[in-house]
Amino acid sequence: MTHLTYPPKPVPGDRVAVVSPASGLPGILPLPYELGLDRLRTEFGLDVVEYPTTRKMGATPQERADDLHAAFADPTVKAVIASIGGDDQITVLPLLDRELIRAHPKPFFGYSDNTNLHAFLWNTGVVSYHGGSVMCEFGRPGAMAPLSAESLRAALFTSGEYELRPADRWRDTSRDWRDPATFDAEPETRPGSGWTWLNANRLVEGRSWGGCLEVLGMLLMADREIARDTAVYDGAVLFLETSEEMPSGEEVFRTLRSMGERGVLQRFPALLMGRPKTWSFEQPNSPEEGARYAAEQREAVLRALKTYAPDAMVVFDVDLGHTDPQVVIPYGGTVRVDGPARRITVTY
Structure with a gap:
């Protein structure tokens, strides 16, 4: 089996990247996105960093790959979180620099079309986290579901069994x-x-x-x-x-x-x-x-x-x-x- 490594975890106060490697839906559906960002900041204590395509619909595969490279390479960013899924993340995969990402492993959170990036990270030797998009789980109407929040908090900040x-x-x-x-x-x-x-x-x-x-x-x-x-x-x-x-x-x-x-x-x-x-x-x-x-x-x-x-x-x-x-x-x-x-x- 491929040798896989758990990347270091963030702590409250750290910077985290929010990216849209599949679709820039935050640009046309801002309400759940802004709510999710607010909860990342206020409930999880994280400093959010956005990128040029995070809110951009129709971004090219190269633009989205560039944002991923920037997020992983930035030493001040301690985790990478997808805004939401989408449809064509598969077109981004051939453009990714596997060695760059392997050299700067970070926890990546997302699901749906982000399965593409999870499979890429698996083959790169980096453990990632299936779940926790900004618009869906963090931006849930009313309040985050307690079970979701508990699991996300454990996955983001801890390294033990759950x-x-x-x-x-x-x-x-x-x-x-x-x-x-x-x-x-x-x-x-x-x-x-x-x-x-x-x-x-x-x-x-x-x-x-x-x-x-x-x-x-x-x-x-x-x-x-x-x-x-x-x-x-x-x-x-x-x-x-x-x-x-x-x-x-x-x-x-x-x-x-x-x-x-x-x-x-x-x-x-x-x-x-x-x-x-x-x-x-x-x-x-x-x-x-x-x-x-x-x-x-x-x-x-x-x-x-x-x-x-x-x-x-x-x-x-x-x-x-x-x-x-x-x-x-x-x-x-x-x-x-x-x-x-x-x-x-x-x-x-």
């Missing part, structure tokens, strides 16, 4: 970020239902790899940042989640099938599957429709595993990725999945 736990309540729907009234109250939530375990007869501990499934599919198609020698993933813990684009069960199955045919899927003895996003503005499902969508996705995952990794231990509905609250998963960090005890522990 035990994940299922959310007591969670939410799926969103309100318009353009409407100031959206931020006057917290979103509606529903009771949590816990995790579902499969093949939970052993303990698996290893480095994590994975992220947003749709982005991993793009990396497979472009043949980028997914190892040719798939033995590097042996013994690692796979974690996956899907975005608000809500790919169909068949799309999920086909991506996992491609991972299996590539020789990737069968390398992982354990899988953490994030609770799927089941509502979007484009597809505002009822709770019943959302439940059917989630069931179809689970069936697709099980169908792929039955062929390529039938003995893998699986935990469904983990609070990672496009869900609220959200726990941070160290990308390339140590994850322990204890089946008999039904416990998941990560090392930040």
